[in-house]
Amino acid sequence: MSTLSEELDRYLSIRRGLGYELRTTERILRRFVAFAERQGAVHVTAGLFLRWQETVGRAAPQTRAGHLGAIRPFAAWLHSLDPAHEALPSSLVPCRRRRPLPYIYSADDIRRIVEAAAALPSVNGIRPLSCAALFGLLAVTGMRVSEALALDAGDVDLEVGVLTVRRGKFGKARLLPLADSTTMHVAAYVTERDRLVGYRPEAFFVSDRGDRMTDCGARYNFATVCQRIGLRPATKFNRHGRGPRIHDLRHSFAVRTLIDWYRTGQDPAREMLKLSTYLGHADPANTYWYIETVPELLELASRRATASLAGEVMS
Numbered sequence: 001m002s003t004l005s006e007e008l009d010r011y012l013s014i015r016r017g018l019g020y021e022l023r024t025t026e027r028i029l030r031r032f033v034a035f036a037e038r039q040g041a042v043h044v045t046a047g048l049f050l051r052w053q054e055t056v057g058r059a060a061p062q063t064r065a066g067h068l069g070a071i072r073p074f075a076a077w078l079h080s081l082d083p084a085h086e087a088l089p090s091s092l093v094p095c096r097r098r099r100p101l102p103y104i105y106s107a108d109d110i111r112r113i114v115e116a117a118a119a120l121p122s123v124n125g126i127r128p129l130s131c132a133a134l135f136g137l138l139a140v141t142g143m144r145v146s147e148a149l150a151l152d153a154g155d156v157d158l159e160v161g162v163l164t165v166r167r168g169k170f171g172k173a174r175l176l177p178l179a180d181s182t183t184m185h186v187a188a189y190v191t192e193r194d195r196l197v198g199y200r201p202e203a204f205f206v207s208d209r210g211d212r213m214t215d216c217g218a219r220y221n222f223a224t225v226c227q228r229i230g231l232r233p234a235t236k237f238n239r240h241g242r243g244p245r246i247h248d249l250r251h252s253f254a255v256r257t258l259i260d261w262y263r264t265g266q267d268p269a270r271e272m273l274k275l276s277t278y279l280g281h282a283d284p285a286n287t288y289w290y291i292e293t294v295p296e297l298l299e300l301a302s303r304r305a306t307a308s309l310a311g312e313v314m315s
Contacts, residue, residue, distance in 0.1 A: 004033045004042070007081075011074055021146050023215050028070040044075045045086045053093075061093070068093045102251030103244035109231065110139045110249075116225040126196050126208045131221045133189040134205050134213070135249065140182050142253030142279050145246055149213055151204035158187045165280065174280055222246040254279060 002010075008029055015022060035052045036044065049071060053064060071088065078085035105113070117131040138148055147165045155164040161183040163176040178186065194200050203212035223240035226232040232243030257275055261268045 004036055004044070007078060008033050008074070011077055023146055025070040028067055029074055032067070032071055043082070043084045043086070044071075044078055044088070046088055046092055049075075049088060049092060064093045102255070103248040104255050105139070105244065105248060105252040109244075110136075110252075112229045113222075113225055113231075114139075116228050117221065120221060120224070123208055124196060126193070126206060126210070127221070129189065129192055129196065130205050130207065130213055131218075131225070133186070133193075134218060135222065135225070135246075136185065137182070138246070138249040139253060140179070141176055142250045142257075143176070144250060144280070145215060145218055147280070149205055149215060149218060152202055153190075153200055153204050156186065156190070156204055158183060158190065172280060174277065176278065219246055250279070 012022060012026055012029075032049075032052055035055065036048055039048065039051070041048050049068070053059075053067065056064070056067070059067075068088065068090070072090070075085060075088045079087045114132050114136045117135050118128045120128040120131055122128050134148060137143065138145065141163070143163075143165065150166070151163065152166075155166060157164070161178040161180065163178065164173065165176060166173050193206065197206060197210045201210055205213040205218075207213045207217055220238075220240065222245075223232060224238075226243055227234050227241060232241045235241040254275065258268055261271050
């Protein structure tokens with residue numbers, strides 16, 4: 001009989017074959033399966049999940065709901081193979097997981113983040129160099145963290161100023177044109193990175209060891225930077241704490257773009273498809289979501305709608 005770890009490997013392989021990234025999902029599932037195997041459990045049950053939840057400390061209800069959301073599809077898949085595994089009900093965690101409201105970074109916030117990242121300690125100077133370049137690029141392109149970290153050196157064409165995102169969400173690829181100023185900063189990063197590493201690495205963003213920067217490493221360094229500049233409260237034991245997230249750089253890019261359209265008199269309804277394509281959204285509704293969650297955008301959209309209605313009445 002296969003172990004839970006073996007079944008998990010097979011499950012992740014199948015889902016990734018369908019185009020899913022599953023980085024966060026994999027971390028949750030591996031922690032859960034490790035707990036199950038320490039307990040000697042061979043089947044996933046509701047009781048096993050609840051016992052594991054008792055070990056995660058004072059996690060917020062949304063975090064617990066996220067755990068269940070990651071584990072339920074795995075449990076359902078196992079149940080389809082062996083009814084001894086239980087299909088976990090959504091009621092196990094009495095909290096509906098909600099999409100968190102984005103924190104919109106100001107231009108000054110982003111400047112301080114990049115400057116603080118450039119001052120991070122490092123044994124060889126690579127960590128601050130890579131973190132500053134990564135956070136800056138995320139802020140001006142709206143890329144997902146996973147997409148930026150998956151970039152290879154050959155995916156960045158500095159001559160024409162274009163990034164090739166080969167491993168976007170659901171496996172979709174897209175091209176991202178860069179502003180001239182961004183291309184200049186990226187080129188400076190590449191030159192200094194190669195000098196410090198001593199060769200041209202395969203990965204675009206690298207750690208102090210010269211290998212690909214990991215998702216955990218990027219998020220840890222971002223949390224550290226935010227604590228240093230006061231965007232997150234200081235915490236003990238190198239914990240990330242709570243506050244604005246690295247993913248909010250993507251939200252901030254989208255919101256700033258929309259605000260600029262409204263303020264310059266462009267029609268967001270016509271331009272929205274461009275932004276959805278640039279961000280790699282499968283459904284434009286995911287882009288319109290920003291208008292509903294950011295008060296300034298909602299007010300601008302309301303003004304435009306009111307003006308449009310008034311024009312129709314006058315005509």
